[in-house]
Amino acid sequence: MAPAAIFLALFLVWPAVRALLIAFQSASGDFTGANFAAVFHEPDFTLAVRNTFLVLVIVIPVEVTIALVMAVLAQQRLRGNGVFLYFWTLPLAVSDLAAGLIWLSVLTGHGYLNSLLQDLHLIRHPVGFLDYNNLAGLVVSVVVAETWRSISLVMVIVLSGVQGIPAELGEAAAVLGAGGWQRFRHVTLPLLKPTLQVALILRTTAAFQVFAVVLVLTGSAFPVLATKAESWVYEYHNFQMAAVYAILLLGLSSASTLVYLVTLRTPRPVFQP
Amino acid sequence: MRRREFLIGAALLVLAACGGTPAPPTSTQTETKNAGHVVFQSSQGQPVNEAEGMRSQVLTGFNGTADFASNLTDSEITAKVLAEKQAGRSSFDLIAMTAGVFPTLQANDALEDLTPLVQKLEKDRKFNSKLLEYGKLGTQKQYYIPWIQATYVLVANKKAMQYLPKGADANNLTYDQLVGWGENMQKATGEKKVGLPAAPGSRGGLYHRFLQGYAYPSYTGTEVSGFKSPEAVQMWQMMKRLWAVTNAQSTNYANMQDPLQNGEVWVAWDHQARVKDALNNMGDQFNVYPAPSGPKGLGWMSAVVGVGIPKGAPNRAGAEALIDYLTKSQNQITTGAVLSFFPVIEGVKLSGSGVPAYLAAESVAAEKYNTNKKAVTALLPVGLGAKSDEFNKAYQDSFARILLRNEDVATVLSDEAAQLQKLLNDQKAPCWPPDPASSGPCQIR
Amino acid sequence: MTRPSRMLAYGAAALLTLFMLLPIYLIVLAAFSSRAAIFDYPRPLLPGGVSLDSMSYFLRSYGVVPALGRSLAVGGLTVVLSLLLGCPAGYAIARYTFPGRDLAQLLLVNVRAFPLAVLAIPLLVTFIEWHLYDTVLSVAFVHTAMSLPFTVLLSASVFMRVPVELEEAAMVMGTSKLGAVVRVVLPNSIPGLAAAALFAFVLSWNEVFAAAVLTQQSTTLPAQLVQALSNSPLPFKYAGGLALTLPAFIFIFFMRPFLFNAFRGVAGAR
Numbered sequence: 001m002a003p004a005a006i007f008l009a010l011f012l013v014w015p016a017v018r019a020l021l022i023a024f025q026s027a028s029g030d031f032t033g034a035n036f037a038a039v040f041h042e043p044d045f046t047l048a049v050r051n052t053f054l055v056l057v058i059v060i061p062v063e064v065t066i067a068l069v070m071a072v073l074a075q076q077r078l079r080g081n082g083v084f085l086y087f088w089t090l091p092l093a094v095s096d097l098a099a100g101l102i103w104l105s106v107l108t109g110h111g112y113l114n115s116l117l118q119d120l121h122l123i124r125h126p127v128g129f130l131d132y133n134n135l136a137g138l139v140v141s142v143v144v145a146e147t148w149r150s151i152s153l154v155m156v157i158v159l160s161g162v163q164g165i166p167a168e169l170g171e172a173a174a175v176l177g178a179g180g181w182q183r184f185r186h187v188t189l190p191l192l193k194p195t196l197q198v199a200l201i202l203r204t205t206a207a208f209q210v211f212a213v214v215l216v217l218t219g220s221a222f223p224v225l226a227t228k229a230e231s232w233v234y235e236y237h238n239f240q241m242a243a244v245y246a247i248l249l250l251g252l253s254s255a256s257t258l259v260y261l262v263t264l265r266t267p268r269p270v271f272q273p
Numbered sequence: 274m275r276r277r278e279f280l281i282g283a284a285l286l287v288l289a290a291c292g293g294t295p296a297p298p299t300s301t302q303t304e305t306k307n308a309g310h311v312v313f314q315s316s317q318g319q320p321v322n323e324a325e326g327m328r329s330q331v332l333t334g335f336n337g338t339a340d341f342a343s344n345l346t347d348s349e350i351t352a353k354v355l356a357e358k359q360a361g362r363s364s365f366d367l368i369a370m371t372a373g374v375f376p377t378l379q380a381n382d383a384l385e386d387l388t389p390l391v392q393k394l395e396k397d398r399k400f401n402s403k404l405l406e407y408g409k410l411g412t413q414k415q416y417y418i419p420w421i422q423a424t425y426v427l428v429a430n431k432k433a434m435q436y437l438p439k440g441a442d443a444n445n446l447t448y449d450q451l452v453g454w455g456e457n458m459q460k461a462t463g464e465k466k467v468g469l470p471a472a473p474g475s476r477g478g479l480y481h482r483f484l485q486g487y488a489y490p491s492y493t494g495t496e497v498s499g500f501k502s503p504e505a506v507q508m509w510q511m512m513k514r515l516w517a518v519t520n521a522q523s524t525n526y527a528n529m530q531d532p533l534q535n536g537e538v539w540v541a542w543d544h545q546a547r548v549k550d551a552l553n554n555m556g557d558q559f560n561v562y563p564a565p566s567g568p569k570g571l572g573w574m575s576a577v578v579g580v581g582i583p584k585g586a587p588n589r590a591g592a593e594a595l596i597d598y599l600t601k602s603q604n605q606i607t608t609g610a611v612l613s614f615f616p617v618i619e620g621v622k623l624s625g626s627g628v629p630a631y632l633a634a635e636s637v638a639a640e641k642y643n644t645n646k647k648a649v650t651a652l653l654p655v656g657l658g659a660k661s662d663e664f665n666k667a668y669q670d671s672f673a674r675i676l677l678r679n680e681d682v683a684t685v686l687s688d689e690a691a692q693l694q695k696l697l698n699d700q701k702a703p704c705w706p707p708d709p710a711s712s713g714p715c716q717i718r
Numbered sequence: 719m720t721r722p723s724r725m726l727a728y729g730a731a732a733l734l735t736l737f738m739l740l741p742i743y744l745i746v747l748a749a750f751s752s753r754a755a756i757f758d759y760p761r762p763l764l765p766g767g768v769s770l771d772s773m774s775y776f777l778r779s780y781g782v783v784p785a786l787g788r789s790l791a792v793g794g795l796t797v798v799l800s801l802l803l804g805c806p807a808g809y810a811i812a813r814y815t816f817p818g819r820d821l822a823q824l825l826l827v828n829v830r831a832f833p834l835a836v837l838a839i840p841l842l843v844t845f846i847e848w849h850l851y852d853t854v855l856s857v858a859f860v861h862t863a864m865s866l867p868f869t870v871l872l873s874a875s876v877f878m879r880v881p882v883e884l885e886e887a888a889m890v891m892g893t894s895k896l897g898a899v900v901r902v903v904l905p906n907s908i909p910g911l912a913a914a915a916l917f918a919f920v921l922s923w924n925e926v927f928a929a930a931v932l933t934q935q936s937t938t939l940p941a942q943l944v945q946a947l948s949n950s951p952l953p954f955k956y957a958g959g960l961a962l963t964l965p966a967f968i969f970i971f972f973m974r975p976f977l978f979n980a981f982r983g984v985a986g987a988r
Contacts (some may be wrong), residue, residue, distance in 0.1 A: 043678075066734070073731050078724075080731075086971065087735045090742060093966025095924030095940060101959040102741045105748055109464075109522055109537040112744055115760035125463035126537075126759075131521030132677060148741060180723075212926070219525035220473050235474050321779060321950040531952045534757040550951050554753055 039244045048223040051139075055214075055224065056207045058143050063203065064196070066147070067155040071162040072184070092152035100216025103145035104130075107217065132221035142222065145213045150206065154199050161195025162188065197264040204260070205253040225249055308337030308591035315369035316350055317421075317578050318343040318612050320528075323546070326611030335598050337591055346475055347374040348659045354583045355659075358383045363585040366592040372407055372577040373705070375417045377658025379410050385582040387415040390593050394418075394600060399619045404577055407652075417579035418596055421605070421614035424575055425482060426638050427562040428529065428548045433539035434560070436461055444641060446565035448491065448511050451540075455518030458539060467515065468538030470547065471523040473669050478527050479544050481668040486574025486651040487542070488512065491567030495708045496651045500693060500717050501686035508567065509675055509682045516676045524677070533559065544576070545635045546613035552631030561634045563641040570647035572707070577653070578614070603627075615639065649707045656702035667693050690717045742963070749773055749960035756953055776957035785942040786961075788854055789923055792938055795858035796922040797915045800869040803862065804914070808873030809899070813882070845932060856932045861922040868921070869914050876910030877903060916973040920966055 039045055070088055074081060091099070106112045107129045114126040129137040165188060173183045211226040220227075229245035232238050313332075318324050324343050332339040345353070347370045357363050358381060378384050391405070404419040429443065437443060438453035446454075455467040470478025485496050492508035493499030520526075520538050529541035530550040541548065542564060552559055564573060580599065582592045598604060605616035610629050615636060622628075623636045642648055657664050667689045674680045674689075696702075697714045704715035748756060752769035755762055776782060841860060850856040880903050888898040904911075926940035933941060943958045950958075 069730065070734060073727055073734075076724075076727050078727055078731060084731050084735055087738050089970055090738060090967060093920050093924070093970045094742075094963045095926065095966075097924075097926050097940060097943065098745070098959040098962040099741075101955055102745045105744060105956065106741060108535075109520065109532075110535040110759040110761070112761050112763065116763060118760045119763070128521050130525065132524040133521055148737065219477075221524050231474065321954055325779060534952070536757070536759045555757075 035240045035244050039241055039248075042228075044223045044228070048225050048228045051222055052208060052210070052224045052226075054139055055142050055146065055210060056204065058139070059146050059207060060200065060203055062143065063147055063151045063154050064158070064199065066151060067158040067199070070155045071159040072188075074159055075162060088155060089152045091149055092156070094149065096149055096212035097216070099145060099149040100213040103141070103148070103213070104216050107141050107145075130217060130221075132218075138218055138222045141217055142210075142214055145217060146207075146210060149213060150203070154203055157199040157202070158192070158195055161192050164195075165191045193264050197260055200260050200264070201257050204256045208249050208252050208256075225252075306336070308335070308594040309588050310338045310340060311588055311591040311595050312364060312366045313339050313341045313369070313592075313595060314345060314350060314365045314367070315341065315343045315578075316345060316347045316371065317369060317614075320546075323612050327608075330611055331599075331604060331608050334604070335595065337594060339595055346662070347371055348662045350374075351377055351659045354378055354383050355381055358584065361585060363583040363587070365583055366586045366588045367580055367582060367595055369420055369578055369580045371653045372404075372417065372419070372579045373653040373655035374658065374661060375408075375579060375581060376410050376656040376702075377700075378581070378583070379412075379416045380658075383584055384416045385584055385586070385589065387418055387582065387593075387596075388413075390596065391415045391418060394597060398600060398602065400600075401617050401619060404617050407577065408579055417581040418600070419617040420578050420580045420596075420599060421608060421612060422575060422577045422617055423545050423612075423614040424573060424639050424642060425479070425487065425542060425544050425564065426548070426635060427564050428533060428541050428543070428551065429560050429562060430533065430536075430539040431558055431560060433458060433466060443560065443562050446562070448488075448515070448565045448567050451565045452511065452514045452518065454540060455515065459518050464537075465518050465520045466539035467519045468526060468529055468532050468541040469519055469523045470526050470529055470541075470543050471672065472525055472527045473673065475662060476527065478523075478529075479547070480672060481665040482544070482574055482576075482653075483542055484668045484672065485654070485665075487564050487572045488567070490572025490574075490649040490651045490707050491565070491569055492572075494569040494649060496654075496705070497693060497697070497715060498704060498708045498711075498717055501683075501690045502718055504568070505686060506682055509671075509686075511567075512672075512676060545639070549613040549631060552634065553629060556631050556634070561631075561638040563638050563645070566645075566647065570649045571642065571645045572649045572651060573642040574651045574653065575642075577617070651707050652705050654702075655705040657696070657700050660696055660700055663696055664693065667696075693717060745956060745960050745963065748956040751956075753953060756956070772953035772957040773960070776954055776961060779954075781937070781942055782939070782961075785937050785939040788936055789938040789940070791854050792857045792861060792929070793919045793922040795854065796861040796865060797918045799858065799862040800865050800918040801873075801911065801915060804866055804869030805873045805911070807866075807870045808875075809877050809903075811870065811874040812877035841928070841932065852933050852936055854933075854936055857929050857938060858922075860928040860932065861918075861925055864925065864928070865918040865921045868917055872914040872917060873907075873911060876907045876914070879910070880906045913973055916969050920969050920973075923966060923969075924962070 074085060078084070094102075104111070109126045109128060109130070113129070114123070117123045117127070127137070128134055129141050131137060169187050169191070170183050173187050178186065209226045210224060211230065214222055214224050215227055215230075220231075225245055225248060229242045229249070232242035232245065315327075318327050318341075324341065327341050327343070332341060350365075350368055350370055351374055354363065354365065354368065355378070375384065391400075394400075400419060401422075404422065405415075408415055408417045408419055410416050427446075433454070434443070436454060436457035438450050438457065441450040441454070451467070455465065458464075458466040469480050469483065471480045472478045488508050489496055489499065489505065492511075493502050493504040499505055520532065522532070522537065526532055526538075528547040529538065529543035530548050532538040533541050533548065533551040534555060552561065563571065566572070580596055582589055582596075586592055599608065600618060602616075602618055602621050605618050605621050606623070606627055608614065609616055609623065610627075610632055613632065613635070615623065624633050642650075654661055654664050671685055671689045674685045675682055694717050697717075701714050703713065704711040708715060747763075747765055749772055750765070750768050750770065751762075752767065752771065755766055755769075756772075845851045845856045850859075884902045884906070885898040888902045889895065893901060924940060925938075926943075929938040929941040940962060943962065
């Protein structure tokens with residue numbers, strides 16, 4: 001346990017603490033809360049917060065739902081199950097940079113989606129999904145690209161959980177007259193709570209940090225917390241402001257984790273190894 | 274990655290404070306058979322294919338090993354040279370930056386005197402005299418030698434020509450006519466076919482140069498001192514109308530060659546090097562024109578890139594040999610072809626078999642800037658040093674606030690002018706062309 | 719399952735597969751298209767002809783092949799370090815109930831919550847001080863730190879599936895505790911540990927941020943690409959995107975059987 005802990009402490013915790021301290025420094029190094037005030041007063045701060053939550057609030061339920069559907073489908077032992085699963089886990093290996101590029105080629109004005117829609121004569125002129133002033137288009141684009149990029153991990157976790165549910169329970173419920181949907185709601189879902197808890201914690205934490213896909217697809221038209229932090233570091237070389245964003249992200253992730261821990265708490269099963 | 278270099282500069286400053294290394298003895302030899310290893314850091318030629326071209330086409334004939342890198346911006350190179358000056362050693366032998374950044378280095382005594390070299394070079398070639406003069410930075414000594422120059426052009430897809438407003442000559446447009454052109458295209462196609470490289474940030478498009486060197490001079494006759502004048506307000510009103518017919522993905526365009534090639538944009542303004550691919554690959558589909566003019570004339574920007582040798586360069590003799598090599602006529606043409614710039618040596622003709630067709634087309638359009646009687650020539654900002662990025666940011670922010678967020682024009686201009694003035698005062702930068710000369714820091718009216 | 723619902727199931731599965739596969743098909747299409755096809759509108763959705771121009775230009779570009787090599791080196795180092803550090807920790811979580819066990823697991827998961835963009839600066843300064851800047855080693859360290867949580871949790875779940883009784887039996891036969899672990903637990907865990915290794919490798923392979931910040935000359939492939947991306951022509955971007963993803967598909971192919979098993983312990987059957 002110890003070596004791993006030391007390693008992590010060295011390379012993650014200590015720099016994190018250092019970075020946090022920077023957030024409280026002014027340019028001359030004094031201790032001050034002025035940076036926080038500056039960030040809250042930034043013109044696109046509220047915009048970044050709103051955008052981050054917009055994406056999060058849509059992506060997570062969508063992903064969990066689709067992941068559940070995939071898990072259920074996988075359990076049905078359809079023909080070609082293995083093939084389906086391989087394809088469904090493919091995006092796991094795609095870097096978020098590449099994912100952003102792929103979806104850019106699809107969603108850009110003269111991209112594949114518009115090409116398809118025009119070929120099918122569904123539209124007369126290309127649709128500006130990524131136009132800076134098309135908020136709906138931007139949100140949907142980011143949601144779709146992010147979902148595609150990251151759903152595989154959620155699916156893997158959910159599927160593992162579903163596979164761990166003993167089949168006898170479902171069969172017993174069926175014998176007692178429960179239909180498919182009822183079995184799902186009353187047997188599968190409750191037993192999936194620990195699984196969902198892990199998946200939600202991991203996915204939400206990552207969702208607060210959504211970055212590469214947003215940057216490639218929208219440039220600066222759709223600021224989110226992570227892109228703001230990054231531009232403070234690399235454009236304006238102002239580490240203090242960036243550190244404030246980092247604290248914010250840390251705080252939000254921790255808060256959401258706590259929420260999941262409390263609401264999805266399950267009593268420890270008796271058979272503990 | 275460029276950004277890292279700034280961090281290195283800062284870190285080196287810290288390390289240097291703990292005891293630097295002694296400066297190496299400057300070489301007294303001026304003629305060596307093989308120039309050795311020369312570290313050549315440029316802020317130009319960042320696109321992958323351009324850097325490739327520099328290495329594989331331009332520098333291969335050099336009698337020595339030229340180590341070419343183009344991953345740093347002007348500000349980053351400046352910061353690093355200044356940091357290293359304190360440490361007493363330079364990691365660069367030769368630096369190439371936009372001309373206006375050199376005054377900061379010279380003010381910190383970080384540049385070698387190149388007067389003897391220029392005298393030697395002038396024996397067998399003739400530099401553009403104005404550009405060479407700028408290189409003296411107002412003194413009697415030569416601190417940078419002009420290397421290449423470029424400007425910005427309008428590129429139009431031939432499909433767009435039929436939508437020109439009545440009576441408009443594409444070689445002689447006004448901004449109002451450009452707006453009308455965009456409106457006609459939108460009515461006909463349903464798409465906004467004008468394009469600007471409006472991606473913000475140092476990784477973005479060069480739309481701040483459009484404002485600094487084209488829009489502002491054409492309407493106010495100045496680049497910075499007329500920033501919030503009534504004429505400037507007039508210019509921004511025109512920009513609002515232009516933006517209404519500009520492709521809404523422009524805020525994600527860092528260069529115009531991709532949108533031009535895939536048809537999202539039909540009429541684009543950009544740096545001549547950033548439309549190169551479109552003209553090179555699909556040259557028969559595009560025409561090149563000079564930019565439009567405004568009430569005060571044809572505002573245009575001349576971007577000169579100069580080369581200099583930082584003090585403490587490990588291989589000064591090699592760097593001088595490289596400058597000699599780069600300013601030979603044939604290499605000027607090859608460099609021009611690779612980087613899409615124009616030569617600075619007089620008499621170098623950009624036509625014939627050695628010159629790509631697109632470069633010849635661009636030089637024809639650019640020549641119109643030189644011959645137009647109502648041309649207002651603007652230079653890249655001079656004397657702002659490491660604050661050049663902040664200067665550009667003020668223009669980019671004005672663009673975002675007025676055109677994207679629809680804020681009140683007068684308020685925005687007044688806010689941003691205050692930022693600019695503070696910058697000019699801090700850097701003690703006097704006005705540069707086209708603004709009338711000033712004795713102290715440039716003042717915004 | 720009834721006939722119509724079975725059809726529905728197939729339909730849903732097919733639709734989902736289409737959604738997952740289409741973008742990948744498109745990037746392959748784009749990377750192997752001729753220039754003209756890339757810029758055509760409406761874009762051709764079927765391959766008109768294979769052109770190796772973009773890919774060969776990309777591969778021959780300055781620094782791409784060395785960067786590829788470095789990515790492999792960093793990935794390899796990351797795997798070795800992750801396993802060396804993660805397995806003992808995972809074993810501890812699997813076998814022992816110690817106070818703070820749940821807290822440790824919680825902390826592990828949350829360690830990833832800190833945005834790397836900001837973490838990068840103190841890390842950079844640290845590495846400069848240790849003379850490790852611009853080395854493959856520094857990137858490997860950071861990647862190891864990033865993948866450790868997963869390695870620990872994955873290996874924990876793998877070890878949990880090896881019955882304690884086997885170890886106890888071995889010890890009864892006379893081996894030491896360590897011997898029992900090496901001779902009993904490890905051989906039975908190889909598939910799962912292989913999955914953890916591959917997971918760490920993929921994470922390192924795709925990681926772009928830290929690699930870009932911590933290196934200059936010795937960049938990894940993603941860092942090299944990110945640098946070139948905003949300034950390069952579209953065909954180069956597509957070729958680069960494909961180059962980034964292709965190797966990973968091979969990894970997933972080998973990883974898949976172990977993935978689901980590996981997460982089982984974490985996800986539910988505690």
